[in-house]
Amino acid sequence: MSLCIKMTYEARNPVKALLTANEIITALDDLDGGRIVDIASYVDRPQSVVHNHLNTLRQLEYVVKSGDEYELSLRFMGIGERVRRRIELYDAAHTEVQKLADQTGELITLLVEEHGRGIYLDIGVGSNEIRYPAVPGDRTYLHCSAVGKAVLAWLPEADVNRILDEHGLPAQTTQTITDRKRLHNELASIREDNLAYDREEFRDGLKSVGAPITRQNDTVIGALSIAGPAHRMKDERLERELPDRLRQSINVIELNINEPNVR
Known part of the structure; x- marks a missing residue:
């Protein structure tokens, strides 16, 4: 029932220019854009180096410039969405994620593991909207949420320990x-x-219940959770009502993956 853990990989001969470009792209994301001087200070690189990288990224249409400030372009959005749509789990689960959000009125998260972190593959927001800072593609720790713990629980202990060694x-x-x-x-x-709970471990005032999504051989490929404000997630609802709804949705998703002809 193991999942292939893609822990952080270190290249033997990394291309330094790509590493610098990654630092600058990350800085633009963290700073929500900025001037050359701001970015150079953030990455601790000479302004001339940052300037050259930014202009190259601009030529490649990964960066846009307004006045003297640079920002990431929407090209990343297109690439990310195409990557997401190629993932079998997203295709099998997207409709069910939105349906479950509508049925429960709560926050639904579909998560996969990559490089020892959780990646939000899809998020559904019900009628009782929660101000949730995460968006699809964001990374999170696995140990502090129901959806993350549901994935960890189905990994071999050695893989779990490697994740904890790297990410704490x-x-x-x-x-x-x-x-x-x-x-x-x-x-x-x-x-x-076959259920995981988060009782305000990820965020104060938020509780959730999650469960794994597996293939027929019990290989975990992701997890699904229902989250909501603590005052709506009383024990009866959190431990009885919502798990039944969660299992129904996961059953549909697993059928879509394991028996695609039943769609």
Whole structure:
């Protein structure tokens, strides 16, 4: 039931220009754009180097310029959306994610693992809108949410430990599990119940229930969760009503993946 863990890879002979370009692109994202002097200061590079990279990225249409400020272009949006649409899980789950959001009125997250982090593949927002800072494509830690723990629980212990070695157990809130033994104990419980819970571990005032999405051989390919404000996620709803709805949606998604002809 293992998933291929794509941990951070280190090239033997990395191309320095690409590493610098990545630093500049990341800076533009973090700073929401900026002037050459701002970006150079952020990445600790000479302004001349930053200027050359920005103008090359502009030529390639990955960057736009307004006045003396540079910003990332919408070309990234097109590439990201095409990548997402090529992923089998997204195609199999997108309709169900939106339907579940409408049915529950809550926040639905579809997550996959990549490089030891969780990636939001899809997000559905119900009628009871929650101000959620994440968008599809954002990365998150796996240990502090129901959807992330649902993935971790179906990975071999060696893979889980490699993820924890690389990314740690940083506290998102005072409720976040930051102890390895406690996390491993919880993952064992999740495997028994086939359900994971987040009781304000990811964000204060937010609770969620999640479960894995697997292939017929029990290989985990992602997870789905329902999240909502703590005052709406009382024990009865969180532990009985919502898990039933979650399982129904996951059953549909798994049928779409494992038996595509039933669509």
